[in-house]
Amino acid sequence: MRYTNCFIPTLKETPSDAEVVSHQLMLRAGMIRKLAAGIYNYLPLGLRSIRKVETIVREEMDRAGAIELLMPSVQPAELWQESTRWEQYGKELLRFKDRKDAEFCLGPTHEEVVTDIVRREVKSYRQMPFNLYQIQTKFRDEIRPRFGLMRGREFIMKDAYSFDVDSSASDLSYDKMYQAYRRIFQRCGLRFRAVEADTGSIGGSSSHEFMVLADSGEDAIVSCTQCEYAANVEKAEARPAPAEHAEPRPLEKVETPAKRSVEEVTAFLGIPSSALVKTLLVVADGTPVAALVRGDHDLNEIKLKHLLGCETLEMANEEMVTRVTGAPVGFAGPVGLNIKIVADLAVQGMKNFVTGANAGDLHLKNVTIGRDVTPTQYADIRNVVHGDPCPRCEAGHLELWRGIEVGHVFKLGTKYSEALRATYLDADGKEQTIFMGCYGIGISRTVAACIEQNHDADGIIFPIPIAPFHCIVSAVNTKDAEVMAACESLYRDLGAAGVEVLFDDRDERPGIKFKDADLIGIPLRLVVGSKNLADGKMELKTRRTGEVELLPLADAVEKIRSIVAEALGR
Amino acid sequence: MRYTNCFIPTLKETPSDAEVVSHQLMLRAGMIRKLAAGIYNYLPLGLRSIRKVETIVREEMDRAGAIELLMPSVQPAELWQESTRWEQYGKELLRFKDRKDAEFCLGPTHEEVVTDIVRREVKSYRQMPFNLYQIQTKFRDEIRPRFGLMRGREFIMKDAYSFDVDSSASDLSYDKMYQAYRRIFQRCGLRFRAVEADTGSIGGSSSHEFMVLADSGEDAIVSCTQCEYAANVEKAEARPAPAEHAEPRPLEKVETPAKRSVEEVTAFLGIPSSALVKTLLVVADGTPVAALVRGDHDLNEIKLKHLLGCETLEMANEEMVTRVTGAPVGFAGPVGLNIKIVADLAVQGMKNFVTGANAGDLHLKNVTIGRDVTPTQYADIRNVVHGDPCPRCEAGHLELWRGIEVGHVFKLGTKYSEALRATYLDADGKEQTIFMGCYGIGISRTVAACIEQNHDADGIIFPIPIAPFHCIVSAVNTKDAEVMAACESLYRDLGAAGVEVLFDDRDERPGIKFKDADLIGIPLRLVVGSKNLADGKMELKTRRTGEVELLPLADAVEKIRSIVAEALGR
Structure with missing residues (x-):
């Protein structure tokens, strides 16, 4: 066209x-x-x-x-x-x-x-x-x-x-x-x-x-x-995490004034976020449930919803948190909590971790599963993270x-x-x-x-199979009759070879034509200019790589045809 | 398929x-x-x-x-x-x-x-x-x-x-x-x-x-x-009709008891319908207008509407007819009518025709344009009829x-x-x-x-270019391995030749297959049966003509291909 x-x-x-x-x-x-x-x-x-x-x-x-x-x-x-x-x-x-x-x-x-x-x-x-x-x-x-x-x-x-x-x-x-x-x-x-x-x-x-x-x-x-x-x-x-072999230490209360988020608490206590367990209160069909996930993990609400078999699941609001834990938001913990507690598989077997103490400005240290907390149920309720072991094979990890x-x-x-x-x-x-x-x-x-998936600062980079055209033929100077004649015959011969060609026959400066060609992302660009033409050559630029090569006029059609045919699997 | x-x-x-x-x-x-x-x-x-x-x-x-x-x-x-x-x-x-x-x-x-x-x-x-x-x-x-x-x-x-x-x-x-x-x-x-x-x-x-x-x-x-x-x-x-050369006869009133329609009046008076002029009352943007067309012609409301340049045009109701003509419906006539009168070109120059008399059970005979009626305007306001002269050329007439x-x-x-x-x-x-x-x-x-446009009692008769398939291959007996092998190779070879084939591979009686093929209107039907196949032949039926011919197996693909190619203008 x-x-x-x-x-x-x-x-x-x-x-x-x-x-x-x-x-x-x-x-x-x-x-x-x-x-x-x-x-x-x-x-x-x-x-x-x-x-x-x-x-x-x-x-x-x-x-x-x-x-x-x-x-x-x-x-x-x-x-x-x-x-x-x-x-x-x-x-x-x-x-x-x-x-x-x-x-x-x-x-x-x-x-x-x-x-x-x-x-x-x-x-x-x-x-x-x-x-x-x-x-x-x-x-x-x-x-x-x-x-x-x-x-x-x-x-x-x-x-x-x-x-x-x-x-x-x-x-x-x-x-x-x-x-x-x-x-x-x-x-x-x-x-x-x-x-x-x-x-x-x-x-x-x-x-x-x-x-x-x-x-x-x-x-x-x-x-x-x-x-x-x-x-x-x-x-x-997610796979279950291997159990920890550390010795449980005595449960301790620590003051954590106004430290609510995982980041705040772990920074304040100088521990990694994986040493903290978040207690997330959700409301499943109207009933509060506590979900325990490691500080460096995120709760997967869809998994939890499937597990609980509930119609609706939402995070508890402030009022519900206070009513259930007796503490302001940010200090919930599983110890002494009288509701259903679902713990993520990664929490199973954890020892000496930090949780909220169900009291304002207080956290618990050295909490240990089995001794201080007995969850109602263990299940996979977290999002996997980069590097987790693959749930199917022994060797791989997740990207x-x-x-x-x-x-x-x-x-x-x-x-x-x-x-x-x-x-x-x-x-x-x-x-x-x-x-x-x-x-x-x-x-x-x-x-x-x-x-x-396919673009750069100049525009779209279409893969050949779904590009609007496979190739664009740009006439550098539309006033030059020889350039135009060469373009016309390229346009005709490429078309006959099954290549979809956009022929940029506009009376515009080359810079404008090249910018538009890059923007609309045509995979292959043939530039026909007076100087190269005098040597019997033209320029082929590949949009994706930016590579430019000089092609003998006689080879251009076959070269483009074969690139397109390969990309289309013909 | x-x-x-x-x-x-x-x-x-x-x-x-x-x-x-x-x-x-x-x-x-x-x-x-x-x-x-x-x-x-x-x-x-x-x-x-x-x-x-x-x-x-x-x-x-x-x-x-x-x-x-x-x-x-x-x-x-x-x-x-x-x-x-x-x-x-x-x-x-x-x-x-x-x-x-x-x-x-x-x-x-x-x-x-x-x-x-x-x-x-x-x-x-x-x-x-x-x-x-x-x-x-x-x-x-x-x-x-x-x-x-x-x-x-x-x-x-x-x-x-x-x-x-x-x-x-x-x-x-x-x-x-x-x-x-x-x-x-x-x-x-x-x-x-x-x-x-x-x-x-x-x-x-x-x-x-x-x-x-x-x-x-x-x-x-x-x-x-x-x-x-x-x-x-x-x-x-419509072209204007040539003027009549007859001598005007004296205007007469005739009794036409309960004769209202063109058919009734002309039969009663023993005249052709072309010797009567209908007076049709329409209401154009609220104003009554009389339209005169010959008894054997139909008023073209679209032409009249364009002529009058009105937004709405409808036939007058009974009340309006009585109010304007002073007579019941069926006896309206142009003589003495005090509203705009548009006469069709075919009425121009008419002499000695019959119209309603604007009085119940009465018509007028020998009405003559110019003498008894002077329409406000003449114009083409009728539908053309079969045999009318062509408005463009001298020689032709309209079909x-x-x-x-x-x-x-x-x-x-x-x-x-x-x-x-x-x-x-x-x-x-x-x-x-x-x-x-x-x-x-x-x-x-x-x-x-x-x-x-294209059907008969048995079903559709598709032209090849828009038929769902060009050709149907019917296996007469799907239990016969040779028949099926011949069908399979026909199906493959016709497809390779660019013919769109529906292969009726159903385990059904031939009668059912043929009825369906006729119903869905596939233009060409190849029937492969054991008996013909033994002679190296098969049957080609053309849906449109019903023609059946026996083709040598070796010629079938080329024959079908050429029929299809010709129909597609390839």
């Missing part, structure tokens, strides 16, 4: 309302424009990258045997009432009435609709397994839409749903999707991890998230240095990463098929409930995550 | 709630399923045809130099208020509030959004011309959604918008789109007409509709037997067709750019208003219109 026939409104300045780099760069590169909070126009360059991701996703879904269909955005309330999500979903579900006062919502996901299709058509076990997918525009009325395409309200998603006769068949369908997702993100050219994840409100028994690694990622994830283990920090398992969730696969079991009565007759003619899985990829979000 | 790995839930019975043939057949062929009134799931077969149309549209839009982008479905009220359509659009515009009580609508069209994008980015005449298009899901809250995809509420549309410096430049952009649309519908393999049309509520100065010809079409259109002229009946121009509107192109002028202040600086640095055009194609509707 010729630059002058494309609509690429680049910006010199970073828009003031864009907080994260992908948002800034997509605005600056003319890829998106905001229409309303969390609602964006995808301009031609942005759409091209989105379509690249779509195509890779479609090819891999088809290869995995999934079948494409397209379900509506506007969904009737009745189906959501059947699944009980009409009540449960909260305000993210945008609801409205049509002209006849019938209730509808804008689909944030399609479990109900797809289950409704399947329950009407599937009668027999012989019709399964199958997997239906779509690439479709979704809407979630986020309370704080922000970060551009990273957390928009209207976005493009691929969602797939598998239907199987039983749990083990469903596991196979899940594994196919898991493998397809690995191929998808590999083919996109992204660094990513597939991590074990909590199933959250979607429900089901098992789940993996696909995380694009980026320092700016909202999610903390871990992976093992030796084995395949990787998990979201919410889910990552921490930041990640951006771009895909999520769930084993749903019979959650939706039971609610909507999607059943089939088995080989014995007996009615059985269908097992489902659901599998999502944020298509538009993947492009934003790619930019979070 | 293998039939057993596709999701094609065909139905034996015609669903009782489907009124038109495309709706019936798309349901029966497993192409669509209803989710709610006017809201459909596109199942895999239906989506494949939709995608075929999308691809043809995209290729032709790109070829015409239009640039693809994607705008949101959810649009803020503010833009629609700026264009004043928030008030004007009526209930088809589905409106709602988000969680923060901000007002939005589901986009039925995107003039406002695209003009908003352009007004922010375009500063100079040098940035034009350009044309932005998208393929996107739209929503119109139709009062009576029906006929399946023919009049749905949620549907897929291609909409394009051109931006030009002035009216003549805009004409060129319009013409490019007009030509692109002709190519699109030709490539889809449809019989169609491009007809002059009224611009309706979208506004603008000129417009063409693209009509797929089908007996079931909602729209009446005409085309000339000799020249290129074609128009929607709403818009089609009537039924059509289904699948595309519509408009010259918008400055309607939206003025309302939203989309301006640019011209070469002299003077601010000017941008000229726009808009261009729509109903993608999902085109598939339905195709079926209305």
Whole structure:
């Protein structure tokens, strides 16, 4: 495509309302424009990258045997009432009435609709397994839409749903999707991890998230240095710590005037934070519970919630802390506490540690598990930290990463098929409930995550497979007929060789062209100037490395073609 | 694709709630399923045809130099208020509030959004011309959604918008789109007409509709037997009739007891309906007007409305008729009538005709224009009829067709750019208003219109370019290993030759397979059976003609490939 026939409104300045780099760069590169909070126009360059991701996703879904269909955005309330999500979903579900006062919502996901299709058509076990997918525009009325395409309200998603006769068949369908997702993100050219994840409100028994690694990622994830283990920090398992061999010393009270936080107390007492145990008071379905975690660890509320099997879990407020401990906030401790006490596995076997004394300005020293405190229960209730031993293998330890969730696969079991009565007759003619899985990829979000991972001070650095164009041909001087003729023939020949070329035919200074090329992140740049051309050469710059080489005119097309073909795995 | 790995839930019975043939057949062929009134799931077969149309549209839009982008479905009220359509659009515009009580609508069209994008980015005449298009899901809250995809509420549309410096430049952009649309519908393999049309509520100065010809079409259109002229009946121009040379006879009153309609009066008096003039009373912005049209012609209210330049035009009610004519309904006539009288051109010069006498049970005979009646104005205010002379050429006459509107192109002028202040600086640095055009194609509707045009008692007859598959390979006996081996190799080799094959590998009787193949309308059917196979042959059936031929096994792939290539214009 010729630059002058494309609509690429680049910006010199970073828009003031864009907080994260992908948002800034997509605005600056003319890829998106905001229409309303969390609602964006995808301009031609942005759409091209989105379509690249779509195509890779479609090819891999088809290869995995999934079948494409397209379900509506506007969904009737009745189906959501059947699944009980009409009540449960909260305000993210945008609801409205049509002209006849019938209730509808804008689909944030399609479990109900797809289950409704399947329950009407599937009668027999012989019709399964199958997997239906779509690439479709979704809407979630986020309370704080922000970060551009990273957390928009209207976005493009691929969602797939598998239907199987039983749990083990469903596991196979899940594994196919898991493998397809690995191929998808590999083919996109992204660094990513597939991590074990909590199933959250979607429900089901098992789940993996696909995380694009980026320092700016909202999610903390871990992976093992030796084995395949990787998990979201919410889910990552901690091993029990080995017991300490020290001799217990006598329990002591120490004055800690106005020292409340771990940092304040340990600094004041001159001890490492791992020698202190935090006593965190939470309220689980209305009942106070004390959670003990080591001073250098963080409580994982999701693990604690699962452990307690409660509907709601929140940190106790000041009034509750005072009522339960008899002391102001900052001095809670387990000794003498008359409520349920859950201790983290790392606290099990600890000796001679410091805790609050349940009295203002006082802490206890040399507290010892078993002698001074007997927790109700030990469990893994903390976040893992960098360097923790791997829970799966003997050799490795955990590394921490930041990640951006771009895909999520769930084993749903019979959650939706039971609610909507999607059943089939088995080989014995007996009615059985269908097992489902659901599998999502944020298509538009993947492009934003790619930019979070791949950029520098000059702009975006697209991997070739999802770049809007593979190559940009920049004419240094559009007034020079020979330069323009060389560019035209490059443009034509590269196109014929299957390379997607943006031909910067604008009558602009080279500096402006190069800045724009860097900003929009085209992986390969061919510069055609009078001087090099006189020597039968042109300049190839690789955006990612910054490397520049002079190529003989005759070699350029084949060189670029082979770089692109290799990146696309052709 | 293998039939057993596709999701094609065909139905034996015609669903009782489907009124038109495309709706019936798309349901029966497993192409669509209803989710709610006017809201459909596109199942895999239906989506494949939709995608075929999308691809043809995209290729032709790109070829015409239009640039693809994607705008949101959810649009803020503010833009629609700026264009004043928030008030004007009526209930088809589905409106709602988000969680923060901000007002939005589901986009039925995107003039406002695209003009908003352009007004922010375009500063100079040098940035034009350009044309932005998208393929996107739209929503119109139709009062009576029906006929399946023919009049749905949620549907897929291609909409394009051109931006030009002035009216003549805009004409060129319009013409490019007009030509692109002709190519699109030709490539889809449809019989169609491009007809002059009224611009309706979208506004603008000129417009063409693209009509797929089908007996079931909602729209009446005409085309000339000799020249290129074609128009929607709403818009089609009538020529003045030659004056009659008969001698005027004396005006007479005749009793016509209880004879009110044209049929009743002409039968009673024994005259042709062309010898009677109807006097139709309408109310234009509150004022009564009489419209005279020949008994065998129909009043065209749109033409009359344009002529009178009124906002509202409706037929007078009984009370108004009695008040104006002093007679009951059915006996109105122009003689002695004291209101504005508009006569159709065909009435000009008429002599000795019959009209109502403005008195109950009485008509007038031998009424003569000029002598008995002097209309305020003569104008073309009727619908053309079959056989009318062409308004453009001397030789041709008009043929009537039924059509289904699948595309519509408009010259918008400055309607939206003025309302939203989309301006640019011209070469002299003077601010000017941008000229726009808009261009729509109903993608999902085109598939339905195709079926209305192409079907028989057995099912759909898809043209090859938009068939879900080009060819179906039917194994007569799946238990016969040689048959299956031959099918597998056909399936593989046809696929490698670029032919899209549905391989009916189901363990079903041939009769069921053939019925389904006919129903879903795959253009070419290869039947592989044991007996023919023993002779090294297989059967090729062409769906449209019903022709069957025996092909040598060795020739089948090349034969099919060449038929498909020719149909696709490769």
